[in-house]
Amino acid sequence: MLAAPCMAQRHEKPSDASNGIFPKGQPGPADNFTGKAWNYGLVPADSTLTTLVGNVYFEPGARSHWHTHPAGQILVITDGSGYHQIKGQPRQTVKKGDVVTCPPNVMHWHGAGPDTGMQQLYIVPNTEKGIVEWMQAVTDEEYTNPK
Template sequence: MKTSDNQINETIFPKGDLAPAAYFTGNAYVKMLVPNDPILNTAVGNVVFEAGARNNWHTHPGGQILIVTHGTGYYQEVGKPIQLLQVGDVVNIQPEVKHWHGAAPESEFTHIAISTNTHSGIVDWLEPVTDEEYNSFK
């Protein structure tokens, strides 16, 4: 889509609602595109993180898929180094894997989050990611 000054408008979906502060450090916004569907056992959301924002450690009982659509972000599984995420990256998260994701310090970050097998549960929130953990990217 082009704007009036012929620049590409990268916004695909509305920004959504502010995510709960209990589960996020910094500001993030969630727009549910497909609310939990009991027939398809799937929920799909667009998540926008402001620079430096991230979610808490968490697991998905049924797994999750992330599709990066804008900016630069981080993804980390417990016990592993942080992975840098960029537009076009896809992350397949197996059920019950403890992880977190969010924006890099200097970049807004957007991904589509697909929760799979939601009949098993959608998300189990855990402790916040510490600043030391977040700043450990090498």
């Protein structure tokens, strides 16, 4: 008998970043986001762990405003794709599996790409130093310009 190798075929649909492992959460306030973003807290800030952890889902085109974190921030992209930019540096494209570090007190923004949503875990360490300082909205020109 001859045995022919069997190849499994997978028909994967493109990821829908809105179907993350966490609930969608609460809508992000328009004072801090352009477009629709949803926040779901996972670990509240406290004096023992001094770390804040949560999940944000950005609908396509949604993004945070410029902001800083006194002790920095770590982002883990868990689904979809989008952008991250540190003020004065080129915009980075980020996708599922990427990890981004935002240095302390450095202005930056992050959000989904124009056609794809994005899910991200955010980790804010050393919350005793403060959590976030929100600034102005990211303009459409800043959002679409990769430089």
